[in-house]
Amino acid sequence: MSDDSPADSSATNRALTRRSLLTAAAGAGVASTAGCAGVSTPADVAEAASISGNVAYFRGPDQVGAESEIFLDARSRSQYRTEHVYGARHVSIDDLTPQTETDSGRVPDADALADRLGALGVTRDTDVVVYGSSVGSRVSRVVFVLEYLGHEGDVSVLNGGYEAWNGRVGVGSRSPPEATYEASPREELVVTRDWIADRLGSFNADGPGLLDVRSPEAYLGARKSQALVDTNDRHGHIPGAVDVHWTGNVESRMLAEPGTLAGLYFDSAGLSQQDRVAVYGQGNINPTHTWLVLRSLGAADVCLYDGGFSEWANVPADSRGRYPVETKTTTVVETSGSAGGGGDGGFSCTG
């Protein structure tokens, strides 16, 4: 314990402080970062990705259709009944979203997902072609589920959707022969709420990438944006996330031009093709589209936060400090339309 009187202590502190400041100004600089980083947009990606037309899963109608392949139709059931690729099996998107609770947050329910695929007659080594009305998130969710369950057969997406199909068609529906899908979940394809919470402050800086695929209005938690998703207790985004609205991945019914997408993600958004990137949306369907696009563009380690913002925003009130929400940022990457926000007085300390 110090013997100094409070006045002596104060004077000593002031002298130490003055000396400390002057020493720091003389060039000591940043001594440590205590596991944190600034938030300036890491947009200056000198090593922008080189994409050589490899879009992986996405294939044209003349590139699919081998007899060994099973087509999965991810459109609505009524569309399927009206007309579908001959022999295709209808997969309800609602069947591919179940989750299970863990101590660290929600994850895909592998058993339920495997049961559903087995009911469609899909086994782990089946070659699968997935199609929808276009190449949207219903399709990508199917692909994600297959990959998450450790699928060993080929997985393709019919680029252009059903409208692009010029082969044999079928109508009506019939029950496919059931099979047993032996899942071997690839846990590295998902991250949890706590995985994210443990890395706050590092995303898109000195840690992994974090990508929000929702609309800019939802991402910024703009005033009145609660009308977009009125089930969320809080609005905004996970701290540090960059926003690229997933709908920018698609042009008409096709995947957008790969070079444009590469520029969007690896240049404008500043993501690394080599480093880990976690993707999230409101739920667990739309973000799989960006997950699929990034994998198709050659990103080495893309994972999904399956719980999504619907889980993060609605944690109990006394847990919000561990799972904070931001409403301000400088890292919205515009794909189309307005970036939203505004009208709230801005992000400043000058008033």
Place this chain on the structure above:
Amino acid sequence: MLVAVPCAGADCVLLCDGEDGTERGRIDVGAHPVHLAAVGSAVFVATMGARAISVVDGGAVTRIGTGTLGPSHFAVTDDGLVLVPCTGGDVLAVIDAGSRSLRRRVGVGPEPHDVAVTGGLAYVGSRVDGTVSVVDPNAGQVQRTMETDGDARIQGVDAGFGAVYAVDQAGARIVRVDDTGVTARASVGENPYEAVVVANRVLVAGRDDGTVTSLTPALSDPTVHEVGGRPTAIAAVDGTPWVLDRDRDRMLSLDTERSIPLPAPAFAAAPTGDGDTVVVAHYDDDLISLVSTADREVIWTSETPADPFEPLVL
């Protein structure tokens, strides 16, 4: 005397000699520094453009992650906790000043901007939902959340007279709160930002209508001073309130209505604690000045890096 000035547009803290304004150095502290607080021998820097604060101590700069964007202000508890509202998010970061580490984050109303401590509790206002959260910093728990008005935008929260005064910028109101709830409300001038407690009055500048409203601690008996211009802040110098003007190059005594010419409009100020002098930041002109209110003259003026905020005098 050493003057430290966070320069938001240059990501640094400027050091000046208090005697003549000579620059003594610059410290890189991270994105958009806006406020400083002396805690023991250290200076804490709120870097609003980061998910971290910076601490200058022992001649070095250390960063402490908050995990959430926008550290904007500081309050320090008696037991050494530094409280930091993260105005880009929805949390109050609780920093242990001794270990220089984040102890926890506490969820509060969205876009908390300012924090005040009284009676061992922290009061944090929300820019979005107009609430004031009352936080027990040691327990890391919100004790209660008070609604002020549905459309309120709480900017400043300032302690005084055993209570906290929350300024509603959108509604041009001031609200008195304590741990029992809202105890008084009053209208003030347009576009207020913060309250200043001087002598036995609570003062609030109305930036858009050129007024300063003076109220009792109970927020009664309002007197509206029509000072004109764009009164941005009020500095209490030796017990006298001086009005800083963002549009006009002068500072005005609210007591005598006499003014002191300045080299540029003023944005923020810090009394030196040495009688009647005050350091004034001219945010829009990248200058700071030392002003004697007794002699009604500017002693020195120095250029600064971009966007000087409120100085800290050591």
